[in-house]
Amino acid sequence: MTTWVALLRGVNVGGITIRSADLGALFREQGFDDVRTFLASGNVRFETDAAAVHRAALKSRIEAALRDRFSYDAWIVLVTRSELDAAIDGFPFDADNPARQPWVVFCTDEATRTELAAAAASLDPSVDPISTGPGVVYWNPVKGTTVDTPFAKMLAKARYKATTTNRNLRTLVKIAS
Template sequence: MTSWVALLRGVNVGGITVRGADLADLFRGLGFDGVKTVLASGNVLFDADAGTSARSDLKTRIEKALRDRFGYDAWIVLVPRVELDDAIEGFPFDAEDADRQPWVIFCSDSATVGELLEAASSLDEGVDPVAPGRGVVYWNPVKGTTVDTPFAKLLAQKRYKAMTTNRNLRTLRKIAGR
């Protein structure tokens, strides 16, 4: 049995409303155990009798079920719980800096991680501090600038919709029960 975290992209914003209870019911209906939703931003913890080699199949199955049940173009990033814990522990910036937002960008594949890091290498580190992690990109912009910086505009590009989702480090800690 593997513990997983499904990070849904774009729910409860832009007119797409998915209640936590309905989301949990969907995951239970797919046969998953230990289902728990956390916050209203589309975070689902669950256990599946499928190891990490089944990630792509699980992702496809969950996205199809979300599309069928809730009628929206669903995209998720699916990570084993251990990878979520690694992402939290690996945050390389000062997570307690009250002037900055500690973001973790989860990517569906290593090519996307590489592409984001390559693009970030030419950016001003004072404006867009970015660092690599295992399957993630860390980003630590000044509060109030998370939609205006060059890296924010890069992340907002349509081509990253199906491959990335971001969470604040505080949200990740809540998901992990810390």
Template sequence: MTTWVALLRGVNVGGITIRSADLAAVFAALGFESVRTVLASGNVVFDAGGAASTRAKLKTAIEGALRDRFGYDAWIVLVTLGELATAADGFLFDDADASRQPWVIFCVDDATRDELVGAAAQLDASADPVASGPGVVYWNPVKGTTVDTPFAKILAKAAYKPRTTNRNLRTLRRILG
């Protein structure tokens, strides 16, 4: 049995509202065990049989079930609980700096991560610090600037919508319990 974390993109923002109980019910109906939602930002922890090699199959099934149940074009990033812990533990910036916002951007593949890190390398790193991590991009902008920085504008491109989702480091710690 593998413990997975589904990180939904774009729920409870922009008019797509999904109650946690309804979200958990979708995962339970798919036959997953120990389903729990964390916060109201589209985080679902669940157990499923099979090895990590079933990731693509699980992702497709979950996205299809979300589309059918909630009527929106669902995208998720699916990671194991261990992968999420590694990403959170590896945050490369000072997460105690109260003037900054510690973000972890989860990518569907290493090519997406490398593309984002490459684009960020062209930016002013002191104003918009970005670093590569295991399957993720770490981003540590000044609080209140997360939609205005040059890197934020890169992340907002339509090409990244189905390939990334971001979480605050504090949210990841809540998911990890």
């Protein structure tokens, strides 16, 4: 069995509301085991016999089920538990700095991660501290600026809607525990 984490993009914001109980039920109905939802922001940990080599098919299956059940254009980033742990362990900034927000931006493909990292290289690191890891971009902006910085505005572009989602490091630690 492989433990997976589905990170849904755009849930419980912008008019798309999905209750955690309904989300968990959908995953159980799909035949997944040990389903657990976290917070109200579209985070689901589950187990299935699908190995990482079957990620694309599993992702498509879950997105189709979400679209059918909740009538919205669903996009998810799907990571294994070990990939989640590596993303948490690799956070390169001071996660305990109370003045900063520790974010991890998950990318569905290497091209997106590379593009974001290249664009971020020209940004002011005091405003948009950026680093990369396998499948992720780490971002550590000042609290209260996460929608206003140049990197935030870049992430908000429609072109990244289907290929990224971000989570606060503290949320990821809860999912992993």
